Structure formats: structure tokens, C-alpha cells
Amino acid sequence: MALDAKSTDFLSRHGRAYLYVLAADGTARGWPMIARYHDGVLVMTTYRKAPKAAHLAQAQRATVIVTSDEGASPFHYAVAEGLLTLRDITPDMADDVTERIHGKVNSNTPGGAEMSGLFRERLLEGKRALIEVRVETAPLHTLEEA
Numbered sequence: 461m462a463l464d465a466k467s468t469d470f471l472s473r474h475g476r477a478y479l480y481v482l483a484a485d486g487t488a489r490g491w492p493m494i495a496r497y498h499d500g501v502l503v504m505t506t507y508r509k510a511p512k513a514a515h516l517a518q519a520q521r522a523t524v525i526v527t528s529d530e531g532a533s534p535f536h537y538a539v540a541e542g543l544l545t546l547r548d549i550t551p552d553m554a555d556d557v558t559e560r561i562h563g564k565v566n567s568n569t570p571g572g573a574e575m576s577g578l579f580r581e582r583l584l585e586g587k588r589a590l591i592e593v594r595v596e597t598a599p600l601h602t603l604e605e606a
Contacts, residue, residue, distance in 0.1 A: 463500075467598040470526070470538050471497035477526045479504065479512075479591070481519035481544065489515050495524060497595070498560045502526070502540060504591040505561065505583070508548065513589055516546045522593045540598040549590050554583040557590060 463471075477495035480488055491512050495502045502524050506513055516522075522544040528536040549557055558580040582588060 463595065463598050467538055467600055468497070470528075470536065470600055471502070471540065471595070471598060474526050474528055474538075476529065477502070477504070477524050479593075480523045480525070481515055481521070483515050484518050493524075493591075494561075495526060495593075496561050497526075500595055502542075502593040502595055503557075503560045504593075505549070505557070505588045506591060507587055508589045509587070513546065516544065516589075516591060519544050524593050524595075526598075535603040536600060537603065538598045538600050540593065540595045542596040543594045545590075545592045545594070547590050547592075549583050549586070549588050551584055551586070553590070554580050557583055 475494050475496055477493045478490055479493045479495070480490040483489045489512070493504045493506075495504045497503075506516070520543065522542065524540045526538045526540060561579065
């Protein structure tokens with residue numbers, strides 16, 4: 461399902477996110493994350509042995525609240541919902557996942573290549589899992605001061 465241009469633009473420019481799923485017992489579980497929107501999918505990573513990975517592995521759907529930067533006024537957020545996939549990151553996926561999370565590293569970005577390289581090294585260790593939420597809807601909201 462295609463998102464409108466405003467939602468796509470917002471998700472593409474903001475990475476502060478809160479990922480929520482329903483646990484096996486029906487309770488909501490959530491975690492702060494860094495997410496990147498790429499080709500209709502919110503992409504995140506986590507350690508495979510992290511407690512959240514067990515909850516994510518059992519969930520089929522997720523809600524991701526993506527917010528504007530702290531202190532932004534007015535404060536904007538999108539409530540993205542969609543299908544959830546959790547999978548291991550194999551060494552042959554490391555470059556693709558690094559690009560999806562960090563984008564193409566510009567040599568003019570201070571520390572960009574170094575951070576991207578460190579991230580890629582962690583992926584090659586085989587301890588991380590890829591979280592993908594194929595976004596079906598992502599309405600935008602504004603929180604105004606009272």
C-alpha cells in the first residue's frame with residue numbers, strides 16, 4: 461500500500477522510533493529504536509539474544525511510532541503499522557543492511573564512514589537480527605502545546 465507524500469517524507473527524514481508488538485500473553489511490549497525508512501519498509505536491528513527478539517519472533521504485526529526530533533515545536537509523529545519480519549543477518553547481507561540503515565556514506569560527513577564501518581563490523585559478527593516493518597499505513601499527527 462502506497463503512503464502519501466507527506467508520510468513518506470516524514471518517515472524518510474526521522475529515525476527516532478518506538479517499536480510495539482503484542483506479546484504472546486496479549487500485552488503490549490515496546491522499545492525505543494533507531495529506524496530508517498527505505499522502500500516502504502522501516503528497518504531496524506537488534507541483538508539476536510536480546511529479550512525483545514523473542515517477542516518480535518512471535519509477532520506478525522507491529523506499530524512503530526516515529527517522532528520528530530526532541531524539542532521540535534510543534535512536535536510531529538507518525539503511527540506506522542505493518543507486517544513484521546525478524547531474520548538473521550548473514551555476512552553477505554552486511555553491506556545491504558549497512559546501506560539501508562546508514563545510507564550511502566558521504567565522505568564529507570564527519571565520522572560517517574567510521575560509524576558506518578563499525579556498524580558493518582557488528583553485523584559481520586553474526587549477533588544481530590534485522591527487523592523490518594513493511595509499512596501499510598502511517599498517518600501523521602501533531603502534538604501542540606496546550
